[in-house]
Amino acid sequence: MPPSPQTVVVDGLGLAQEMRKEMSEVIGRHLSQDRRAPCLAVVLVGDDPASASYIKGKRRACKRIGMESVERKLPKETTEAELLEVLDELNSDDTVDGILVQLPLPGGISANTIATAIDPAKDVDGLNPVNVGRLVLGEPCHVPCTPAGIMEILERFETPLEGAQAVVIGRSAIVGKPISLLLQQANATVTMCHSRTRDLADVCRTADVLIAAVGVPKLVKGDWVKPGASVIDVGVSSVDGELVGDVDTEGVQGRAKIVTPHRRGVGPMTITLLLANTLSAYEANLA
Numbered sequence: 036m037p038p039s040p041q042t043v044v045v046d047g048l049g050l051a052q053e054m055r056k057e058m059s060e061v062i063g064r065h066l067s068q069d070r071r072a073p074c075l076a077v078v079l080v081g082d083d084p085a086s087a088s089y090i091k092g093k094r095r096a097c098k099r100i101g102m103e104s105v106e107r108k109l110p111k112e113t114t115e116a117e118l119l120e121v122l123d124e125l126n127s128d129d130t131v132d133g134i135l136v137q138l139p140l141p142g143g144i145s146a147n148t149i150a151t152a153i154d155p156a157k158d159v160d161g162l163n164p165v166n167v168g169r170l171v172l173g174e175p176c177h178v179p180c181t182p183a184g185i186m187e188i189l190e191r192f193e194t195p196l197e198g199a200q201a202v203v204i205g206r207s208a209i210v211g212k213p214i215s216l217l218l219q220q221a222n223a224t225v226t227m228c229h230s231r232t233r234d235l236a237d238v239c240r241t242a243d244v245l246i247a248a249v250g251v252p253k254l255v256k257g258d259w260v261k262p263g264a265s266v267i268d269v270g271v272s273s274v275d276g277e278l279v280g281d282v283d284t285e286g287v288q289g290r291a292k293i294v295t296p297h298r299r300g301v302g303p304m305t306i307t308l309l310l311a312n313t314l315s316a317y318e319a320n321l322a
């Protein structure tokens with residue numbers, strides 16, 4: 036691949052706005068045919084300020100595209116059994132298309148038990164084992180929002196994936212594993228790296244597509260990046276009160292073909308794909 040003297044810094048917010056406009060037009064068409072608006076239910080347990088702010092952002096994003104959202108705020112003392120009851124209620128409510136339980140959950144509540152209790156058709160975070168299994172099998176399913184957003188970015192930037200070498204750093208259930216599967220389904224040859232990977236820098240240098248989903252500030256240095264590679268920085272860490280990504284964005288300038296910035300990169304696309312998953316759950320519900 037030739038070197039890229041001009042690295043394109045991906046405008047994730049711009050892409051997200053484009054997609055949200057498309058979705059708001061689709062919702063407008065449904066409303067004009069006297070259908071109800073799609074509806075996302077968000078469940079927050081406890082009073083973590085970061086979680087409360089994420090939920091607020093998600094509800095605002097729903098409103099802006101004409102999507103309804105309902106919020107269930109539960110005290111931090113809520114037991115797993117009580118949360119399961121709330122989920123039962125939302126599962127059987129025909130006017131709720133998507134359900135999102137904000138993570139992390141307080142101690143004593145298993146995130147896996149909760150994901151398993153959400154109706155797979157309403158599991159817009161894609162964490163129910165049924166959706167995870169369908170993703171592994173390559174069947175239609177709700178895909179976790181961050182990996183789905185990354186695939187949209189790669190597609191909209193016409194990144195060739197067929198036969199490409201892809202390296203994913205991080206193997207979480209929410210980012211690393213699903214993005215590895217999606218890249219493999221797009222016929223990339225995928226290498227998954229983690230905290231025990233030897234010679235990480237050398238592995239990264241083989242990548243045509245490099246995804247960093249770690250949470251270690253500026254782990255990926257400029258000289259880890261193959262000239263012409265597409266670099267997606269998922270990580271977000273706080274250093275001295277400032278948000279920092281996993282990639283040394285300045286260091287990759289002039290080497291990478293594209294790079295996502297740690298602000299206005301993958302983040303806005305994650306929320307947008309939550310909206311997209313809810314819209315597709317709504318359309319399946321109507322059908």
Ligand code: NAP
Nearest residue numbers: 181205206207210229230248249250269270271301302305
């Ligand atoms: P996670 O569950 O903590 O997983 C981190 C992964 O990184 C693990 O697989 C871990 O390996 C690996 N790792 C840790 N240190 C490493 C090192 N020095 N070298 C290589 N691998 C290393 O995190 P996550 O939920 O996937 O999130 C990752 C980052 O993305 C976080 O900063 C998070 O805030 C951010 N994030 C952003 C968005 C967004 O929308 N922008 C969405 C989700 C997550 P082991 O498995 O061996 O422990």
